[in-house]
Amino acid sequence: MRLSRIRLAGFKTFVEPTVIAVDAPFVAIVGPNGCGKSNVIDAVRWVLGETRASSMRAQTMSDVIFNGSAERKPAARASVELIFDNLNEARVGAWARFETLSVKRILTRDGESSYWLNGQRVRRRDVLDLFLGTGLGPRAYAIIEQGMVNRLIEAKPEELRHLLEEAAGVTRYRERRKETEAKLQEAEAHLARLRDQLATLRSNEARLQAEAETAKTWRKWTAQKTRTERLLWALRRVRAERALAEAECAEREAEKQLAEWREQQTALSQERAAAQTAFQEATQTLEAAQQHYYQIQAQVVELRHQAQNAAMRQTALAQERETILAERARWAAEQTRVTEALHAAQEEVAVCEARWEELLEAWDAAQEALQAAERVAQQKHAVEKRLQHERDQLDRRLAQVRLHRQTAERQQQKIFTQRAHLRQELESHDDAPADLAPLLAEQTAVQEQRARLERALAQSDVECTALDTETRQADEALRSWREQRAEVAGRVRSLEKALSRHRNAAAKAHAAEKPELWQQIDVAPEYANAVAAALTPWMQSIAATPDGVLPKGVGSCAVRRDAVPERTPNDPPKPPEGVVALHSVITTSDPALASWLRAKLDNVWLTETLTAAIDAWVVARHAIVVTRDGGQLTPWGWIPRNESDSAAQEATLLEQRAELAEWQQRLVAIEKEIESAEQHAALCAERYQIAREKGEALRAEQRQITQHEQKLALQLAQRKEQLAWAKRWRAERLARLAELDAEWARLHDEIAERNDEEEALLEQLALLDEALERARTEARVAQSAWQEAQQNARTLEHEKQALAAQQQQMTRHCTLLAESLTRTETERQRLESRLAELDREAAALDTGPAPETVRALEAQLDQAEQAVRGAREAVKAAEAHFRAAEQQAQAHEQARNALETAWQQAHDARVAAEMEVARWQEALAAAEVDWDALRVQVPHLDEQQLANELERLTQAIDALGPVNHAAFAALEALTQEIDALQRQVDDIAAAEQTLREAIRTIDKETREALQQTHRAVNRAFSERFSQLFGGGQAQLALTGDEILDAGAQIIAQPPGKKNGTIQLLSGGEKALTAIALVFAFFDLNPAPFCILDEVDAPLDDANTQRYAALIRTMAERTQFLVITHNKLTMAAADRLVGVTMREQGVSRTVDVDVERAVQLAQPAV
DSSP, X not given: OEXXXXXXXXXXXXXXXXXXXXXXXXXXXXXXXXXXXXXXHHXXXXXXXXXXXXXXXXXXXXXXXXXXXXXXXXXXXXXXXXXEEOTTOOSOGGGTTOSEEEXXXXXXXXXXXXXXXXXXXXXXXXXXXXXXXXXXXXXXXXXXXXXXXXXXXXXXXXXXXXXXXXXXXXXHHHHXXXXXXXXXXXXXXHHHHXXXXXXXXXXXXXXXXXXXXXXXXXXXXXXXXXXXXXHHHHHHHHHHHHHHHHHHHHHHHHXXXXXXXHHHHHHXXXXXXXXXXXXXXXXXXXXXXHHHXXXXXXXXXXXXXXXXXXXXXXXXXXXXXXXHHHHHHHHHHHHHXXXXXXXXXXXXXXXXXXXXXXXXXXXXXXXXXXXXXXXXXXXXXXHHHHHHHHHHHHHHHHHHHHHHHHHXXXXXXXXXXXXHXXXXXXXXXXXXXXXXXXHHHHXXXXXXXXXHHHHHHHHHHHHHHHHHHHHHHHHHHHHHHHHHXXXXXXXXXXXXXXXXXXXXXXXXXXXXXXXXXGGXXXXXXXXXXXXXXXXXXXXXXXXXXXXXXXXXTOOSOEEOTTOOOOOOTTOOOOOOTTOEEGGGGEEESOHHHHHHHHHHXXXXXXXXXXXXXXXXXXHOTXXXXXXXXXXXXXXXXXXXXXXXSHHHHHHHHHHHHHHHHHHHHHHHHHHHHHHHHHHHHHHHHHHHHHHHHHHHHHXXXXXXXXXXXXXXXXXXXXXXXXXXXXXXXXXXXXXXXXXXXXXXXXXXXXXXXXXXXXXHHHHHHHHHHHHHHHHHHHHHHHHHHHHHHHHHHHHHHHHHHHHHHXXXXXXXXXXXXXXXXXXXXXXXXXXXXXXXXXXXXXXXXXXXXXXXXXXXXXXXXXXXXXXXXXXXXXXXXXXXXXXXXXXXXXXXXXXXXXXXXXXXXXXXXXXXXXXXXXXXXXXHHHTTXXXXXXXXXXXXXXXXXXXXXXXXXXXXXXXXXXXXXXXXXXXXXXXXXXXXXXXXXXXXXXXXXXXXXXXXXXHHHHHHHHHHHHHHHHHHHHHHXXXXXXXXXXXXXXXXXXXXXXXXXXXXXXXXXXXXXXXXXXXXXXXXXXXXXXXXXXXXXXXXXXXXXXXXXXXOHHHHHHHHHHHHXXXXXXXXXXXXXXXXXXXXXXXXXXXXXXXXXXXXXXXXEHHHHHHHHSOOO
């Protein structure tokens, strides 16, 4: 996969759609500083998924969008697209089928970022996964920006390990491991939650079991309580019905008595109404007499009050008139006083106005004098200032001249010292060249010896590889034989264990240590069933002694081995062809037992099938024919094999014994093979160790030769450098001496010029001092005149301000007096008007009512009072008669209350009885009780006993507390939930174990990949370092024992240097070291392309040529996009892409095909 084009639009300074063609292996981007070259690298990293704004040299990610310039508006969005040629289908998966692969990213102003692959919108992770393990990515080693070389050299061990992981392609393993660890943590958390839930559910299960038992007891007691309640309700219903009948009789009697009372009440009501009417008429007559009396009394009181008010008003008017007369006199005196004061103030104001006019004339004259004095003083000060400025300039010039002269003198003295020192060095320096011939001869001999060692080392490596392969094969064979031995030994142990159980059982049964028959014979496994069927009665018997005495504890289960039966005249003939005697397939180490078996089984034949057995039995009907599967054909008929009988078990014992012998033979053979394999493996390991030690010795010798060669090269270079340096030093010293002579002469002339200039400046200073003194005297006189005129003007100004304040105050005083005079006149007029009003009111005031009118009204008042007394007597008599009738009605009413109370009590008793009957009827009906059947039991019930039983059951039920009636269903559901949860726990535990195994597998694969990568990177790093430096050694060392967690450290020593740390290298050496490391990564895992931003900046021309040549070599596998200012790098490139900024803030590109340009530049032939 190769990068063919880069498209940018709206990204930083590339506002217009720009296409950068990178179809050549080596493309260089050139241009002046600040034109936007590094923005190309930012664009590539951005489209590959970079999310850190600081890595884009921005504060926020929206800063990558073109922000406008002096002539352009800001862009609405930024987009970057990388187009790859995928003809070799380097990318697998869903994108392998595309010949062209496009990766695009778009960012809008509202912050929306989107990724696209071949026009299809994808996630950022899809883009990262596409380039995972290729060295490409937002922070991969394939993109080296400015300053990254130093960061790579100074990187922490953990950061270098990340680069090693990227080169090893184990990033995907890391991602898989992270995902697996996340899943594992999730599974562990889920498992913990499930176990907590399970524990909670199990505790709830115990609680629900107790609650279910409580609910069961509650149901039992509740049923008993319900039965007792129903009996009690029936008893109470019968009693309520009886009470209802009694209450109805009492209510009817009370209603009869109330009817009699109502008849008496009618007569009493008529008599009471007549008395009440008479009382009301008397009361109305009294009220009319009283009203007439009160009217006359009010008229008398009103007349008396009018006479008193008239007298009081006359007295008040006389007092007010006297007060107003006194106030009028006071205001007249005040008016006279104010008039006089107003005349005096007006005269004083006139005097102030005249003085004001005089002060204005004097102040104007003072201002003119002040301005004239100020102009004169300013002129004098300007002259003084100009002269002072000229003198300051002369002083500064004089100081400069003196400083230059002193500097020139010091330089002249310094040059004189340097001249003397240089002449002394030239006289004492010995520049005889050193002899280089011995060093060159020794270097040639060392090179020949190194070539010889390299050939021997290559042969040793081949031999070690072959021996290593042979050793691994021997170890593998030995491991295989050992696995077989373990398998066979396990099978032998299992068979021995099974047979041992049978032996132990036999020993216990016979109470003897002698073996049974099946333990003393050997039978092939295919004949075990036939032998067991024929010897079933004797298989578990033991051998008796020759004298026929049985072992102690043994019953009749024994055979005598020497008791061989005699052959009878009716012995069966020999077996026909294809049939064998059964004793021929049995072997034993005991001759006596063999004789016994031959005699016992002489008439027993063995065949393969039942058909062959029948054919053989036809020949000899008195023989017993046994088939291979254990069936027997006897003179008494066919006996098939039974899997459950003792013959089948004994056949199994024979098979296991035969199988044990076979496995033991195999075990012995395997032990011999293992011994042979161990000897071969030990021999191979010894030979490999010898070859390895030989190779290590050759490598040690090679390292010594290499170090010696490097030392000779360093010495030779130092000798050459010393000779060249001596020549350059002498030439430099002679040139410097000539320069110092010329400089000394120039300084001598300069000192003379400065002395002459200093004398002329001193004369000018003396003349300026005299003129400056005169100007200062005149300026002081003019300043004094100006100050005096300013003081006069200030005095007049103060007097004018004081007079203006006095004048203003007098004006305000006159105004106040005028206002006071106006108020006095207004008040006087008001008092005169009030006196006239009082006189008119006193003349019109009435003296009061006439005495005759008062006496006539008093006589009418006495008559009205007598009429009131008569009406009161009549009212008292009518009231007494009415109250007597009222008392009689109340007495009769009280009797009614008693009757109504009795009726109401009877009525309430009836209603209560009805309600009680209805209550118990409803209760019994709701309980669906058979009343007729229950009523029969009522006469035999005791209410107190039922109540006590009901109370006991209620207390017992209450003592149970809250009852969970859903406990049975909840317990069943909980049991099902616990079972389901337990299955989940088991499944998740199995999944957790699978995840842990997956993590171990990932770690193993990662560790192997990192170890291989580390070795390969180290080799490539050493080779690239030697190519760039012309020698030296470098390696990427691990800082820990476990490679999965260990960091990496760069160790580099250029030729001739023994630096302890890489920080002691120069900037150029650090850059070359970083380049060698990056190119080593590329050797192992070439990325599709590599971008280098001014990496060659710290390199000199020689190192730049090596750097460019190395890029040319590596460009055969990887594209290189290089940003540079170096002409040597530009010359090595296949294509140049120029970046310009003719319009401020806007970048544009110009492509140059170097080969095409060279062809065009060549003259036509």
